[in-house]
Amino acid sequence: MTRAASTSRAPRLIALSSAALLTLGLAACSSDAPAEESTSAAGFEPIVIEHALGTTTIESKPERVATVQWANHEVPLALGVVPVGMAAANFGDDDGDGLLPWVDEKLEELGAETPVLFDETDGIDFEAVADTNPDVILAAYSGLTQEDYDTLSEIAPVVAFPETAWGTSWRDMIHLNAEAMGMADEGDALVTELEDEITEKAAAYPQLEGTSAMFLTHVDTTDLSQVSFYTSHDTRAMFFEDIGLTTPESIATATASTDLFALTQSAEQADAFSDVDLIVTYGGDELVTALEADPLLSQVPAVANGSIVNLPGTSPLGTAANPTPLSISWILDDYLELLGAAADNAK
Template sequence: MPTPFRPFAALLAWLLGAGIALAQDYPLVIPHAFGTTTIADKPQRIATVNSGNHEVPLALGVVPVGMAAANYGDDDGDGVLPWVEERLAELAAGTPVLFDEGDGIDFEAVAATEPDVILAAYSGLTRADYDTLSRIAPVVAYPDGAWTTEWRQMIRMNGAGMGMAAEGEALVARMEARIADAVARHPQLRGKTAMFVTHLDTTNLSVVNFYSAHDTRVKFFADLGLAMPRSVTEATRPGQFFGSVSAERIDAFDDVDIVVTYGGPDLLAAMKADPLMAHMPAVAHGAVVMLGNDPLGNAANPTPLSLPYVLDAYVALLAEAARKSP
């Protein structure tokens, strides 16, 4: 279930423990996986890289000068997801500069926006990426590993980097309340186990690829009342958000009640027809949630602005799968 609202003392302890003060006195010193970042003054020009980070300033009423173009779930191909378009309209703002990250971060485009800070708390930055971006402006990088920052940490770190730690904590509380409300309407989810299978090839299902216990999509299952299968925990490697297991070992996943994956009817049909994968109880019973390349596909990885759009539909799909589970 979602983490309960933090009392002020606990909140203050967390922020101080992370080297971030609620008062946001400057200079700020923010610890992360690559060391620490010092921000001398409250940033006015905010840039973000990689997916989702731009939604934190937008949710807090700040329009970034530049952000990554959407490359997944973009229904009209303009590089901006529908909930972001709506928020920009609410703020009476035009579309910020969009960074094309199809071949990696466009450092020249980021530099051209002349940012005071670059937010990347949820990202896949390499050390080289971080060093290059740091020559442009202070960078708020992820706290532990690439693509492993769960949504609360993303909001808190990016909010702190903007000098808006208290506002970020309030945003976390609002999201937690929204999630709790959605989950309360589907009690059948409680205690069910879920596994996020991904990057499957319909022509060759000899390998089962999955997001590990470190991945944000898997961490989000806990917010929705779902439990971690022991099989996924045991197959998770330190520091890795992704794992692979031979389909010959499919019996290891007998403890999985619900499978979530990206794909459509063709993939589901292939999974049910495969002589090995069909032995997985969740697959055999049809307890599978298929997420397509559309706005709903973003539901598995919550962000501040996407949550009101896709949460209810995602939870409903999970609840339907739970009813079919063995």
């Protein structure tokens, strides 16, 4: 549906872009404009960022920052910048206000009103993005198509994912989005701060060190003939290594032949996961019961030993297992406690 939206709205956006450029051009030529305005960005060096969908050049320091798709707005917020528009939360939003709790808390801390929230239920709302009149659009963690990117680029410079759709680590999300804002040094400092926090808190759970873990996607307990799991390209699985867990060889091998962030495998090949000590997944007690009762999946060491962390998938707790700049600090203590208990069973 996103592609269809891209095609139908592109002509209007091009027209909007042209009108905006004409307006800006006339304003720049006005003799009434103060001289200092034309030199306000004199010290700014143009930023050139290469990514999977092209090369983006940002000629002047962005003042109005918009973000699309998941969590990109958390970078400017973490750096004290309130976006003019951002995607509404469509997963894990337990109170229905379009904001995840760590985002709500940050806006309150900054004394800021809620920005324009883009409804991305059916894809990017290009017209809503254009209406916020952004100077830059951040999407370093995203699944933008080339068509999405081209359409958004008619509005403002866009920073897309560096290599793999939905495969940008939280570090690279911060680095790229911060760089696009002209705040690379601040982004580096934020990464260091979060790394130090993770290292300090994970040290209290030595049982995690060297324990192999896989992340199952949402499991259908009525049909366990297939199992789906996140590959090492997915940020949930990447985060395991940040906290001392290791990637099973079975997952690493499966990942090596694809750029997808999730794969599905027949339960008849469950013996391939004989190197999995711990499983994280979304579900409840009924999921654990189903896995333990299944004649094939029950043989996976993590299942046999009861080393399963089953997160409530639609809650903030389950959502935050996908690490983002603001959610890491919000979830880390609870997440480590759950993982530590499961790792105890694996030993």
